[in-house]
Every structure is written in C-alpha cells, then in structure tokens.
Amino acid sequence: xxxxxxxxxxxxxxxxxxxxxxxxxxxxxxxxxxxxxxxxxxxxxxxxxxxxxxxxxxxxxxxxxxxxxxxxxxxxxxxxxxxxxxxxxxxxxxxxxxxxxxxxxxxxxxxxxxxxxxxxxxxxxxxxxxxxxxxxxxxxxxxxxxxxxxxxxxxxxxxxxxxxxxxxxxxxxxxxxxxxxxxxxxxxxxxxxxxxxxxxxxxxxxxxxxxxxxxxxxxxxxxxxxxxxxxxxxxxxxxxxxxxxxxxxxxxxxxxxxxxxxxxxxxxxxxxxxxxxxxxxxxxxxxxxxxxxxxxxxxxxxxxxxxxxxxxxxxxxxxxxxxxxxxxxxxxxxxxxxxxxxxxxxxxxxxxxxxxxxxxxxxxx
Numbered sequence: 207x208x209x210x211x212x213x214x215x216x217x218x219x220x221x222x223x224x225x226x227x228x229x230x231x232x233x234x235x236x237x238x239x240x241x242x243x244x245x246x247x248x249x250x251x252x253x254x255x256x257x258x259x260x261x262x263x264x265x266x267x268x269x270x271x272x273x274x275x276x277x278x279x280x281x282x283x284x285x286x287x288x289x290x291x292x293x294x295x296x297x298x299x300x301x302x303x304x305x306x307x308x309x310x311x312x313x314x315x316x317x318x319x320x321x322x323x324x325x326x327x328x329x330x331x332x333x334x335x336x337x338x339x340x341x342x343x344x345x346x347x348x349x350x351x352x353x354x355x356x357x358x359x360x361x362x363x364x365x366x367x368x369x370x371x372x373x374x375x376x377x378x379x380x381x382x383x384x385x386x387x388x389x390x391x392x393x394x395x396x397x398x399x400x401x402x403x404x405x406x407x408x409x410x411x412x413x414x415x416x417x418x419x420x421x422x423x424x425x426x427x428x429x430x431x432x433x434x435x436x437x438x439x440x441x442x443x444x445x446x447x448x449x450x451x452x453x454x455x456x457x458x459x460x461x462x463x464x465x466x467x468x469x470x471x472x473x474x475x476x477x478x479x480x481x482x483x484x485x486x487x488x489x490x491x492x493x494x495x496x497x498x499x500x501x502x503x504x505x506x507x508x509x510x511x512x513x514x515x516x517x518x519x520x521x522x523x524x525x526x527x528x529x530x531x532x533x534x535x536x537x538x539x540x541x542x543x544x545x546x547x548x549x550x551x552x553x554x555x556x557x558x559x560x561x562x563x564x565x566x567x568x569x570x571x
Contacts, residue, residue, distance in 0.1 A: 225535065238290045262283040277318030286304055289389035293339075298314055300314075324361070335386040336390065347360075371418075384403050392439070400439050408449075423467075426475065433455040438486060448510065484501065486501075503517075504517055504519075
C-alpha cells in the first residue's frame with residue numbers, strides 16, 4: 207500500500223519457549239525474515255537466516271545469529287526491502303517496495319555478493335507488497351492494483367517474471383490495496399494462492415489453480431481507512447486459513463484483529479478471544495499453534511486462531527518458523543530475535559513478564 211508500514215513468550219503444557227533478543231548493530235527497521243537449511247555437513251550450522259529492511263539493508267547469518275553480515279547491493283542503498291525469500295546459504299530473492307521503479311525483485315546465487323535485477327515497472331501504480339515461493343523456480347509477487355485489478359507476477363524459471371492474466375480476477379475496490387508490512391499478505395499452498403487486502407474492505411482473494419480462476423470473500427477484520435485491513439495470512443491443514451491485521455495507526459485497538467476460515471477461505475469468523483492489538487504478521491509454529499506479532503506485543507493461539515493469548519510486549523514486525531524449535535523474528539531498530547525452545551516446565555498465563563536485556567551481535571560489513 208502507498209502508506210508503508212511498519213514472538214514471543216510462547217507456552218504449552220510441559221514446555222516453554224521464548225525469544226533470545228539480539229540486535230543486528232544497525233539502526234534500521236527490519237521488515238522481513240527468511241530461514242533456510244544451510245548445510246547437512248556434520249558440525250555445521252544447519253540453518254542460514256536472511257533479513258531485510260529499510261535503507262537498503264540486507265543481512266545474513268550462517269551461524270545461527272552469532273554474527274551477521276551486511277550484504278551490499280550496488281544501487282540499492284536507498285531501497286526499502288520489504289520481502290526476502292531464501293533457499294540456502296547462496297540463493298535468495300529480495301523485494302523492494304515503493305512507487306513504480308522503486309518496487310523491484312532481485313536475486314542472488316552467490317550468497318549476496320552480487321544481485322541481479324529481475325523485474326521492475328515504471329508505472330506509478332506498480333507497488334510490490336509481498337513475494338512468496340513454492341520453490342526456487344516457482345514464485346509469485348503481489349502488487350497493488352493496476353487498471354482496477356491486483357497484479358500478480360510469476361516466475362517458473364527463477365529468472366523471468368511476467369504478470370498473470372487477470373481476466374478472471376475480481377476487480378479491486380476503489381482505494382483497496384495490500385500491505386507491505388511483513389512479506390506475509392500473500393500465501394501459497396500447492397496450487398492455491400491467497401492474498402489479503404485492506405482499505406475500504408478486508409478481503410481475501412483465493413485461486414485454487416495457480417491463478418487461472420479466482421474468488422474473493424469479505425472478512426470481519428477491521429477496515430475502512432488506508433491504514434486498516436488484513437496484513438498477514440497463513441494456511442493450515444486441510445481447509446484452515448487465518449488472517450490478522452487491524453489498524454496500524456491505532457495499534458492498541460484489540461477488536462477485529464484476527465479471523466479464521468474452516469472452509470478454505472469461503473467464509474470467515476472473528477476469533478472469540480482477540481490478540482492484544484494490531485498485528486502485522488502471523489505464522490504457524492506447528493500443528494494448530496500460531497504466533498502473531500505487532501508493535502505492542504505478541505500473542506499465541508493453540509487452536510488455530512479460535513482464541514488468542516497476549517503473551518509478551520516485544521515489538522516485532524515479521525516472523526518465520528521452520529518447525530516448533532526453529533524460528534526467527536525481526537523488528538525496528540535492527541532487532542533480531544531467535545526462538546529458543548526448552549522442555550520441562552510450564553509458564554502460566556498471568557505470570558509477570560520477565561524483562562530481558564538485548565545482547566549484541568556483531569555485524570561485518
């Protein structure tokens with residue numbers, strides 16, 4: 207959307223999970239995070255973490271957050287990198303957001319040493335909101351509407367991007383758009399494509415066949431102005447879909463924040479217990495366990511969004527999980543948080559929050 211936007215103390219029976227808060231050493235607003243398997247070699251770190259944000263910042267850690275390397279892109283110093291998708295230690299896409307040619311898709315295959323510009327568009331209406339991939343060669347990127355329809359780009363060879371035909375896509379409403387908040391307003395599941403919108407309505411567009419046909423459904427997420435609507439969407443098992451959002455200009459409002467569908471996105475209902483305020487991202491941790499993040503804290507749901515519990519005040523923008531033991535999140539002021547899993551005891555809701563001190567991580571230029 208034209209207005210650029212800006213986990214968790216998690217708990218479950220007989221186990222506790224929390225975030226180790228770090229700093230990247232760079233005072234920038236980090237907006238997207240991606241975790242990929244780095245190596246199968248014995249003794250090597252199994253995961254590589256990529257993060258991106260404002261002021262042309264792209265970061266990578268190959269040692270599970272002990273150190274972070276800033277990756278430099280020629281000509282990208284002033285770009286706002288709102289989306290990143292990584293596949294391993296060498297290959298990743300990064301997406302910038304902004305009007306017209308400031309929205310771009312780049313790819314690296316050498317660990318971020320060099321970046322190839324793969325797509326941009328000079329039209330002022332072009333505004334990239336999210337990028338998502340099924341594989342390195344099969345990815346989609348979402349733009350705000352052009353000529354009355356949302357624009358969905360696709361690559362099937364990892365090099366060339368082209369717009370999908372939009373003839374079967376329902377028209378966008380006047381002033382309807384998507385949010386470049388956390389790189390999670392677009393979700394893929396097999397041949398299914400989902401994306402959420404905001405502004406005059408909070409709607410979910412769904413294609414069951416890789417973009418050939420579309421339906422759209424209204425949701426009860428808070429909407430009515432340019433700062434409100436759906437900010438994040440995630441798919442669960444079978445027919446479960448969850449959306450979160452709200453109004454980023456009214457982050458304390460705790461109504462109309464989360465909703466779920468049990469029929470594949472055709473109908474929606476509000477969560478019986480809502481998150482504690484505007485949420486920019488939601489991610490599936492495992493099974494029916496979800497985590498949602500926003501500027502005034504984090505929430506979890508153990509029943510796939512039917513109920514939420516506010517669990518921590520940590521300010522984060524985006525979150526990604528590989529499994530129930532491996533997750534990372536990013537936020538303002540270069541904040542990076544690593545998910546830490548421990549077994550053996552339970553944390554009860556209502557217990558006082560223990561303040562945690564950030565620990566510094568080195569960044570190599």
